[in-house]
Amino acid sequence: MTVGITCYGGVNEIGGNKILISDGDTRVLLDFGAGFSEGLDYFSSGIEARRVNGAGDYFEFGLLPELPGLYSEDALQNTDLKYASPEIDAIVLSHYHSDHMGRISLIDQEIPVYCGETTALIHKASSESGGSSLDGRDVRTFRTGDRFRVGGIEIQPMHVDHSIPGAYGFILQTSEGPVVYTGDYRFHGPMGSMTDDFIAQAQMAKPLALITEGTRVSAGDRKQEMGESEVAEQTTMLLNANPRLVFSSFRGNDIDRVLSFYKACQATGRRLVVSMKVAILLDELKNDSGMKVPEIGRDVSVYLRRKGKGSYDDADYYKWERRFLDHSFTAEEVRKQQNQVLLHLDQWYLPELIDIKPEKGGAYIHATTEAYNEEGEQDEQVIRNWVGHYGFEYHQIHASGHAPMEKVGDLVNRIGAQKVIPVHTARPDLFSKLAKKGKVQMPVKGKRMSLSLGT
Numbered sequence: 001m002t003v004g005i006t007c008y009g010g011v012n013e014i015g016g017n018k019i020l021i022s023d024g025d026t027r028v029l030l031d032f033g034a035g036f037s038e039g040l041d042y043f044s045s046g047i048e049a050r051r052v053n054g055a056g057d058y059f060e061f062g063l064l065p066e067l068p069g070l071y072s073e074d075a076l077q078n079t080d081l082k083y084a085s086p087e088i089d090a091i092v093l094s095h096y097h098s099d100h101m102g103r104i105s106l107i108d109q110e111i112p113v114y115c116g117e118t119t120a121l122i123h124k125a126s127s128e129s130g131g132s133s134l135d136g137r138d139v140r141t142f143r144t145g146d147r148f149r150v151g152g153i154e155i156q157p158m159h160v161d162h163s164i165p166g167a168y169g170f171i172l173q174t175s176e177g178p179v180v181y182t183g184d185y186r187f188h189g190p191m192g193s194m195t196d197d198f199i200a201q202a203q204m205a206k207p208l209a210l211i212t213e214g215t216r217v218s219a220g221d222r223k224q225e226m227g228e229s230e231v232a233e234q235t236t237m238l239l240n241a242n243p244r245l246v247f248s249s250f251r252g253n254d255i256d257r258v259l260s261f262y263k264a265c266q267a268t269g270r271r272l273v274v275s276m277k278v279a280i281l282l283d284e285l286k287n288d289s290g291m292k293v294p295e296i297g298r299d300v301s302v303y304l305r306r307k308g309k310g311s312y313d314d315a316d317y318y319k320w321e322r323r324f325l326d327h328s329f330t331a332e333e334v335r336k337q338q339n340q341v342l343l344h345l346d347q348w349y350l351p352e353l354i355d356i357k358p359e360k361g362g363a364y365i366h367a368t369t370e371a372y373n374e375e376g377e378q379d380e381q382v383i384r385n386w387v388g389h390y391g392f393e394y395h396q397i398h399a400s401g402h403a404p405m406e407k408v409g410d411l412v413n414r415i416g417a418q419k420v421i422p423v424h425t426a427r428p429d430l431f432s433k434l435a436k437k438g439k440v441q442m443p444v445k446g447k448r449m450s451l452s453l454g455t
């Protein structure tokens, strides 16, 4: 059997996908992410893997595979794994979320990274505003409709809907037959039909194996199904009902969420004020022909934090920030117009409230997933403390980036692959109930599976 599938991450965990497809001499890695819960036994409570030690701190606890011909010389400096020239032909990236690309910075720069055109723009914005895991890489872009070849494997990227633009699944034509990889997906976002497009293509390919995510596959996925359009509706209602400042934290690269809040602002005559990082991303994404994003200045404003000696001296801002200075709101300006603003404030910027001094009675929108571990619960409690301190209401308005359990089952059965490999899920065992067709094979971290049935 010449074709093998080996999962080095995303096994019994949400995120951290690192899936090696080998076909004869060709070796392709699908994603190379950092898991959310990965290494929490060792790296939590403020203890972080040291950047200076490259892959070393991860190897110590088996958090990264010790594969020859994968890592850069720098990353291996202080490890027992000897540097070897690349034995991996390409990294194929599904989307720009850290649980899919967060460890790419350790990989040999000679190995090309294939990603969507939109992902390359997100990378550019991140790179300019502080750094990106794709910095210094040989980045090669694709769009839906393209096909590209890596050694003996032909790869067809196909768009899916997820909580970041430019998300893809893939159909890989290997020498033994087709393999499908979903990346992360949902159906209830504004572009939910893209996931249906993906399924249609995948189904036509008659795949031997389907590698699918299952984030929300769990014994009790009772979370209310809210679509992104409901996020806009509920936010509009909240803005209408509350005559004071409303602010929210959310993942800044979730452009669907930015658009939902922008729509709610348009409907209620409020001004959306975003962080600098969102501003540079919007500025970059206006170059994407397939997207329509609000324009900085005309449609949205940018929140300006004090810097340097505590004033707003232009010289204290980074060069990339300066282009937004003319379209900015200071804390004082937010205070003066607090009933006319919807402020995006990342959780680590909460101390800005000390400068803003909002009137009591405003509202906070928690627009991220609910906490899934103790650390997350602690973070959430800290936010609640801040919100309570300022006498604000706490609201949760959020649409998940992932399909609910039954929709994952739908996808599996519609694609109808002979073999189903669940990744990016804490409950791969539940897939045998979901899959009406095909045989579920539970991946074992680092263990090669063959493409054919029975092994």
Ligand SMILES: [Zn+2]
Pocket (backbone or CB within 6 Å): 015, 016, 097, 099, 100, 184, 424
């Ligand atoms: Zn993910």
